[in-house]
Structures are given as C-alpha cells and as structure tokens.
Amino acid sequence: xxxxxxxxxxxxxxxxxxxxxxxxxxxxxxxxxxxxxxxxxxxxxxxxxxxxxxxxxxxxxxxxxxxxxxxxxxxxxxxxxxxxxxxxxxxxxxxxxxxxxxxxxxxxxxxxxxxxxxxxxxxxxxxxxxxxxxxxxxxxxxxxxxxxxxxxxxxxxxxxxxxxxxxxxxxxxxxxxxxxxxxxxxxxxxxxxxxxxxxxxxxxxxxxxxxxxxxxxxxxxxxxxxxxxxxxxxxxxxxxxxxxxxxxxxxxxxxxxxxxxxxxxxxxxxxxxxxxxxxxxxxxxxxxxxxxxxxxxxxxxxxxxxxxxxxxxxxxxx
Amino acid sequence: xxxxxxxxxxxxxxxxxxxxxxxxxxxxxxxxxxxxxxxxxxxxxxxxxxxxxxxxxxxxxxxxx
Numbered sequence: 001x002x003x004x005x006x007x008x009x010x011x012x013x014x015x016x017x018x019x020x021x022x023x024x025x026x027x028x029x030x031x032x033x034x035x036x037x038x039x040x041x042x043x044x045x046x047x048x049x050x051x052x053x054x055x056x057x058x059x060x061x062x063x064x065x066x067x068x069x070x071x072x073x074x075x076x077x078x079x080x081x082x083x084x085x086x087x088x089x090x091x092x093x094x095x096x097x098x099x100x101x102x103x104x105x106x107x108x109x110x111x112x113x114x115x116x117x118x119x120x121x122x123x124x125x126x127x128x129x130x131x132x133x134x135x136x137x138x139x140x141x142x143x144x145x146x147x148x149x150x151x152x153x154x155x156x157x158x159x160x161x162x163x164x165x166x167x168x169x170x171x172x173x174x175x176x177x178x179x180x181x182x183x184x185x186x187x188x189x190x191x192x193x194x195x196x197x198x199x200x201x202x203x204x205x206x207x208x209x210x211x212x213x214x215x216x217x218x219x220x221x222x223x224x225x226x227x228x229x230x231x232x233x234x235x236x237x238x239x240x241x242x243x244x245x246x247x248x249x250x251x252x253x254x255x256x257x258x259x260x261x262x263x264x265x266x267x268x269x270x271x272x273x274x275x276x277x278x279x280x281x282x283x284x285x286x287x288x289x290x291x292x293x294x295x296x297x298x299x300x301x302x303x304x305x306x307x308x309x310x311x312x313x314x315x316x317x318x
Numbered sequence: 319x320x321x322x323x324x325x326x327x328x329x330x331x332x333x334x335x336x337x338x339x340x341x342x343x344x345x346x347x348x349x350x351x352x353x354x355x356x357x358x359x360x361x362x363x364x365x366x367x368x369x370x371x372x373x374x375x376x377x378x379x380x381x382x383x
Contacts (some may be wrong), residue, residue, distance in 0.1 A: 228372040257370040258357045
C-alpha cells in the first residue's frame with residue numbers, strides 16, 4: 001500500500017487530515033479537473049484498492065466520507081458529460097478512436113522523445129498501471145451472459161493468465177525498474193498532476209457505480225482500441241532509446257488487438273442486446289475516455305514543448 | 319465430440335480464432351499463442367505477422383486526406 005500524499009487544496013487537505021484523525025471538510029465549489037478535486041477523489045478511491053499505510057481500513061465505508069466523495073463525483077461527472085458530444089451512435093464513437101492521428105504522446109516519444117520524457121511518461125502512468133485491470137474487475141458482477149464471460153476472459157489476460165509475474169501490473173513494474181524508476185506502490189502519486197489523476201479517477205468512478213456500468217464498458221473498450229497502435233510506437237521508442245525492458249508494450253500490441261475485437265463484439269454487442277437503454281452510457285464512456293486522455297496528452301506535450309517537466313515536482317524522475 | 323472450433327472473420331480486420339493455436343508459416347516457422355482468442359492478420363500489413371497489430375485500420379479520420 002502507498003503513503004498518504006501531500007494535500008493540494010482545502011478539500012484534499014481536509015480529507016487527508018481526517019484520515020489521520022481530523023474532521024472532514026465540505027466539498028464547496030471547486031474546479032472539476034483541478035488538483036484539489038482530483039487528488040481528493042484519488043485518495044477516496046484508493047481506500048477501495050490497497051488503502052494507505054497508517055489509515056484505518058474502515059474509512060472505505062465511512063458514510064460521511066462517502067457523502068463528500070459523492071459531492072465531488074457529481075462535479076466531475078457533470079464536467080465529463082458537459083465535455084463530450086454524447087449521442088447513441090456506438091459505431092461512430094468507436095470510429096473516432098480507430099484512426100491514428102499523429103500528434104499524440106506516443107508519436108512524440110517515438111519521433112523525438114528523450115529518456116527523461118519516457119521516464120516521466122512512465123511515472124505518470126504508474127498510478128494506473130500498478131493497478132492495471134483492477135477498476136474494470138468491478139463491472140463483472142454487474143454484467144450477465146456472454147458480456148460477463150468475455151470481460152472475465154480479457155481480465156484473465158490482463159492478470160497474466162494466472163501467472164503473477166506476467167500480470168500487466170507486474171510487467172509495468174519491470175519496465176519501471178528497467179528505467180531505474182522507483183516501482184514501489186504509488187511512489188509517484190505526489191508528483192503526478194491532475195490530468196493523469198483524472199484518467200484513473202474516471203475508471204474508478206465508472207467501476208464503483210453499477211449505474212455507470214455502461215460507461216465502464218465503453219471506457220474499457222476505448223482503452224483497448226487505442227492501446228495497440230500506441231504500444232507499437234512505444235516499443236519503437238524504447239528500442240530507439242536503448243531500453244531493453246519492452247515486454248509490457250510488445251504484450252499490449254498483440255493482446256489489445258484481440259481485446260479490441262472481443263470488447264466490441266462480445267462485450268458491447270452482447271450488453272446492448274440485453275440492455276439497449278445503456279447505449280448512450282457506452283457512447284459516454286468511449287467519449288469521456290478520449291476527453292481525459294486528450295487533456296493528459298495536451299498537458300504532457302505542452303510542458304515538453306516548453307522544455308519543462310510534466311511532473312509536479314522537480315524534473316528528476318527518481 | 320467437442321464443439322467445433324469457432325472462427326470469426328472480421329470485415330476489413332483480422333480472423334479471430336479460439337486459442338490456444340499453433341500456426342505454421344510458409345517458411346516452416348511455427349508460432350504459438352495460448353491466448354483465449356487469437357487475432358490473425360488478414361491484411362498482411364502487421365509488423366507482428368501472423369498476429370494482428372491493428373495495421374489494417376485507416377490512417378486518417380473520415381473526411382481527412
């Protein structure tokens with residue numbers, strides 16, 4: 001488990017001090033994509049994953065903290081809904097993700113990334129990949145039939161097909177060590193800014209709410225659809241920079257080409273045959289994933305184009 | 319008698335085969351995959367041939383040149 005991070009504003013300060021014995025704050029008005037709200041949600045959600053060292057695990061179901069979390073989720077969810085076009089055309093939403101428009105982070109890393117860019121990118125992503133597939137496991141009991149069986153099959157792949165050392169989270173830690181980065185759990189949380197926190201908070205929120213199961217499925221499909229070509233570019237970036245620990249990305253090229261097909265046909269297809277009223281939620285999940293990933297990419301490329309670190313602390317990725 | 323092995327042809331995409339599979343290439347090379355579904359490249363553009371790497375996808379969004 002990780003250590004409690006440093007606060008980034010009044011709400012996260014209140015939550016973090018409450019977890020250490022203080023009183024809870026109220027949500028108030030806050031920027032849905034800002035540091036304070038995103039860190040607050042990340043801390044609330046982490047109580048459902050590994051928890052924090054020195055924090056009573058009973059906080060996971062503390063009604064006052066859950067009420068505060070719900071207030072924050074309403075702000076975040078509202079901003080996500082306002083930020084996407086919506087609609088009920090799943091195929092069109094998938095088509096939007098299928099094309100490999102240049103100008104993304106993996107294009108940058110493949111073409112001109114230096115080792116420090118790569119190390120920063122991996123440090124950002126670690127706050128998801130150290131729990132890769134965990135947010136999606138929460139949707140399993142909310143599905144039935146082929147959709148459920150196929151999500152379990154994809155998750156079995158994500159968890160290394162029964163081999164602990166082949167879990168994608170373990171392969172990611174291998175990559176971190178290959179880049180000489182601290183791979184202890186959530187070692188980078190204090191350094192990762194809101195745009196990446198929002199990427200993970202979206203999955204945690206969709207995973208924890210049965211009412212958002214359609215959005216979780218849409219999100220999962222979006223991640224699998226966009227991962228394969230980007231992993232291929234990351235493999236070439238690592239080759240160019242002389243990094244030998246490439247298994248995490250080579251595995252994702254092949255695995256996610258399969259997972260994309262399974263998610264589209266057997267998960268989304270079957271789910272919407274059973275529950276067609278979830279169509280707009282699936283579209284929302286596809287589009288909202290693109291929105292938060294786009295914000296994250298813009299943050300990274302903006303910092304790098306200006307020659308600055310994309311992390312919150314000094315650029316020396318440990 | 320077990321069920322027939324299910325193979326799915328994806329229009330403009332890969333051929334999906336229930337795994338595990340052993341594939342013999344033209345040059346005699348044998349490759350294996352024990353994934354629950356294996357996506358075999360049908361467009362010959364894959365850099366990880368015979369496995370699909372999504373190279374069959376269009377390069378540009380519709381309407382772009």
